Amino acid sequence: MIKKGTKLYSILFNKCPRCHEGDFMVENNVFKLNKAFKMHENCSVCGLKYMIEPSFFYGAMYVNYGLTVALAIITFIISTVGFNLTLVQSFIPIVSVLIVTAPFTLRFSRIIWINLFVGFNPTKRGAKNE
Numbered sequence: 001m002i003k004k005g006t007k008l009y010s011i012l013f014n015k016c017p018r019c020h021e022g023d024f025m026v027e028n029n030v031f032k033l034n035k036a037f038k039m040h041e042n043c044s045v046c047g048l049k050y051m052i053e054p055s056f057f058y059g060a061m062y063v064n065y066g067l068t069v070a071l072a073i074i075t076f077i078i079s080t081v082g083f084n085l086t087l088v089q090s091f092i093p094i095v096s097v098l099i100v101t102a103p104f105t106l107r108f109s110r111i112i113w114i115n116l117f118v119g120f121n122p123t124k125r126g127a128k129n130e
């Protein structure tokens with residue numbers, strides 16, 4: 001099991017990177033596309049301000065790029081080795097996988113990005129921003 005206190009816990013369970021208690025995104029269901037990318041402004045438990053500085057989450061683009069490339073490579077390997085598709089034929093499964101996983105990679109890239117800057121600190125509970 002993934003334990004509270006690890007960055008993976010915060011990333012996989014949509015939790016605040018500092019206290020691992022409050023929710024990060026408003027909606028837990030990634031398929032409610034109208035709300036899936038809405039974030040809380042602050043953590044409801046420890047008060048951490050998620051938008052650390054203006055346009056902080058532009059950096060998540062790089063994480064998203066990395067996730068997308070990794071998925072494309074994995075899909076390419078599966079479609080060429082597993083299904084004997086040619087390079088051109090493998091474009092269809094690659095594009096399909098990237099479209100289907102786009103909501104996940106967008107959400108994960110944001111929460112991974114903030115986890116690069118904010119560490120687990122349960123003692124901050126109840127404290128307001130600093």
Ligand SMILES: [Zn+2]
Binds near residue numbers: 020045048
């Ligand atoms: Zn928190």
